[in-house]
Amino acid sequence: xxxxxxxxxxxxxxxxxxxxxxxxxxxxxxxxxxxxxxxxxxxxxxxxxxxxxxxxxxxxxxxxxxxxxxxxxxxxxxxxxxxxxxxxxxxxxxxxxxxxxxxxxxxxxxxxxxxxxxxxxxxxxxxxxxxxxxxxxxxxxxxxxxxxxxxxxxxxxxxxxxxxxxxxxxxxxxxxxxxxxxxxxxxxxxxxxxxxxxxxxxxxxxxxxxxxxxxxxxxxxxxxxxxxxxxxxxxxxxxxxxxxxxxxxxxxxxxxxxxxxxxxxxxxxxxxxxxxxxxxxxxxxxxxxxxxxxxxxxxxxxxxxxxxxxxxxxx
Numbered sequence: 170x171x172x173x174x175x176x177x178x179x180x181x182x183x184x185x186x187x188x189x190x191x192x193x194x195x196x197x198x199x200x201x202x203x204x205x206x207x208x209x210x211x212x213x214x215x216x217x218x219x220x221x222x223x224x225x226x227x228x229x230x231x232x233x234x235x236x237x238x239x240x241x242x243x244x245x246x247x248x249x250x251x252x253x254x255x256x257x258x259x260x261x262x263x264x265x266x267x268x269x270x271x272x273x274x275x276x277x278x279x280x281x282x283x284x285x286x287x288x289x290x291x292x293x294x295x296x297x298x299x300x301x302x303x304x305x306x307x308x309x310x311x312x313x314x315x316x317x318x319x320x321x322x323x324x325x326x327x328x329x330x331x332x333x334x335x336x337x338x339x340x341x342x343x344x345x346x347x348x349x350x351x352x353x354x355x356x357x358x359x360x361x362x363x364x365x366x367x368x369x370x371x372x373x374x375x376x377x378x379x380x381x382x383x384x385x386x387x388x389x390x391x392x393x394x395x396x397x398x399x400x401x402x403x404x405x406x407x408x409x410x411x412x413x414x415x416x417x418x419x420x421x422x423x424x425x426x427x428x429x430x431x432x433x434x435x436x437x438x439x440x441x442x443x444x445x446x447x448x449x450x451x452x453x454x455x456x457x458x459x460x461x462x463x464x465x466x467x468x469x470x471x472x473x474x475x476x477x478x479x480x481x482x483x484x
Contacts, residue, residue, distance in 0.1 A: 170196070170261065170273045170274065170275060171196045171197065171198055171272055171273065171274035171275065172189070172194035172195055172196045172197055172274070172275055172276065172474075172478050173185075173189050173194050173196075173197045173274060173275065173276045173277070173278060173471075173474050173478065174197075174198055174200065174254075174262065174264050174272060174274035174276070174277045174278070175189070175197065175198070175199040175200065175277075175278045175280060176200050176251050176254065176264070176277065176278070176279045176280060176281055176415055177199075177200075177201060177207075177279065177280035177281040177282060177412075177450075177452075178199055178200075178201025178203075178204075178205030178206065178207065178236075178246065178280075179205070179206065179207020179208065179209070179280060179282055179450060179463060180207055180209065180232075180235070180450070180460045180463040180464045180467065181207075181280035181282070181449035181450035181463040181464065181466050181467040181470075182199055182201065182205070182207075182278070182280035182449075182450075182467060183199070183205060183206075183232075183235045183236060183239055183464075183467065184235075184463075184464040184465075184466075184467030184468050184471070185199075185278045185280060185449065185467035185468070185470050185471040185474075186199045186239040186244035186467075186471075187235075187238060187239045187242060187244065187467075187468075187471075188467065188468045188471030188472060188475075189244075189278075189471045189474055189475060190239065190242040190243040190244045191242045192471060192472065192475045193475060194474070194475055194478060195243075197243070197244055197245065198244075198245045198246075198247050198272065199239075199244055199245070199246050199247070200247050200249050200250075200251045200264065200266075201246060201247075201248065202248060202249060202250040202251075203248070205232070205235070205236045205246065206228070206229065206232035206233075206235070206236075207232070207282060207463075208282065208284075208285075209228040209231065209232060209460050210228045210229045210232050211228060211297065211298045212227065212228035212298055212307065212308070213227055213228070213298045213299060214226065214227060214228075214311070215227070215228055215231045215460075216310060216311075217306075217307065217310070217459075217461075218231070218460055218461055219461065228298075249266045249267070249268065249270075250266060250267040251264055251265065251266055251267075251415050252265050252266060252267050252414070252415065253265040253414075253415055253416075253417065253418070253419075254277055254279065254415050254416060254424060254446075255418060255424065256424060256443060256446075257273070260444065260445065260481070261273055261274065261275055261445075262274045262275075262276070262277045262445065262446070264277070275445065275477075275478050275481060275482075276445040276446070276447070276474040276477050276478055277445065277446050277447070278439075278447045278448075278449060278467070278470045278471065278474060279415060279416065279433070279446070279447065279448050279449070279452060280448075280449045280450050280452065280463075280466075280467060280470075281412040281413070281414075281415060281452055282412055282450050282451040282452055282463075283409045283410060283411045283412055283451035283452065283456075283458075284409065284410045284412060285303035285405065285408075285409050286407050286408040286409060286410060287405065287407075288320050288373055288405050288407050290320075290372070290373040290374060290375060290376060290386075291374065291375035291376065292375055292376035292377070292378065293373075293376060293405070295376075295378075296376050296378050296382060296383050296403075299378070299381075299382040299383065300376070300378060300382040300383025300384075300401055300402055300403060301376060301383060301403045301404075301405065302402065302403070302404050302405070303404065303405050303406065304404075304458065305329040305332050305333050305404055306329075306332065306458075306459065307459070308402070308404075309329075309332065309333050309336055309337070309402075309404075310336065311402065312333075312336070312337050312401060312402040313336045313337065314336075314337070314338055315337055315338060315400070315401055315402065316337060316338055316339040316340075316341070316398075316399070316400040316401075316402075317333055317337050317339075317340055317341070317400050317401075317402035317403065317404060318340075318341040318342075318343055318386055318398055318400045318402070318403050318404070319333070319340060319341065319342045319343065319403075319404045319405075319406060320343050320373050320403070320404070320405045320406065320407060321342075321343075321344065321405065321406035321407050322342070322344035322345070322346060322348075322349045322350055322351065323349075323350050323351055323406065323407075323408070324350075324351045324352060324355065325406045326342065326344075326351070326406035326407075327342075327349065327351040327352075327355045327356060327358075327359050328351075328355060329404060329406060330342050330359055330362075330365055331355075331358060331359060331362065331365075333404070334362050334364050334365050337364070337402075338364060339364050339365075339366065339400075340362075340364060340365045340366070341365075341366050341367075341368060341398055341400065342359070342365060342366070342367045342368065343368045343371050343372070343373060343386075343388055344367070344368065344369055344370075344371065345370065345371065345372045346369065346370065347369045347370050368388060368390075368396075370390055370391040370392075371388045371389070371390050371391075371396075372388065372389055373386055373387075373388060373403075374386075374387045374388060374389040374395065375387045376403055377397070382401065383400075383401055383402065383403055384399065384401060385397055385398055385399040385400055385401075386398050386400065386403055409451070411430065411431040411432050411451070411452060412451075412452065413427065413431050413432075413433065413452060416433070424443060424446065425441035425442045425443045425446055425448070426441065426442040428454055432452065432453060432454045432456070433448035433452055433453050433454065434453075434454055435447070435448050435453045435454065438469055438470075438473050439453065439466055439469050439470040439473060440473060444477070445474075445477050445481075447470035447473055447474060448470075449463065449466035449467050449469075449470045450462075450463035450466050450467070451463070453466065
């Protein structure tokens, strides 16, 4: 039986692996079906992680040492797809995998994150990480003193527009409807910001670019007119899919308490409503969606898991 099973190999999962193994848990496996590292591996440059001062450090280069460091302390990485986590009558957990095999664990840390939705316009995938982004806090500084465009009309799009307006000369908000779904006071702040231009009843048609990255975007309006916006940065905020599938049980219910958005409800120590089960990173409520925050979540959950396993082992 495992002392701890970690589901997901991004910053939260890797940090949890480092802390659980270095903290004394003997049998820890991190289940990640793909290459560990998470969404950050698609970033072209990392500038806002403390201590990461190397110039032009890519997300992939940034994350490679994390796995090496974890494995040095005994973390095992299994390239398997976890389909479900269930709780047994004795309080332990069963890890169900796509190949039909299972593992049993005393504690589980879920770090499966979330996936930004794509808007679906031409060139979005081609230029993702080269001018197309889903995180203004992460990538906004690259466009300081330049013009950028935002796709979306919800709370995130509005709040990120206000953030970008402080560092960019011009921010275009491209929204397919004629009204916003954001909070009224936020909408009012956006409208009162002089360097934000709102384009309603408009949709992105195609992102334009060259070998260096994005150069602009072509927008089409509901009346058929088109407009080209010359901007090197394009931010897409059309929602996120929370990767909570592993917590769905056979009867369709969730293993632990969730909010209406499908995010796991946790306390400040990453405890879920189920003893021994922890949720971290973008999967949990009120997640800042930053690498440094996810790493912090992983360390907190790991310390809780260590204490929990020690407690149940000495009953």
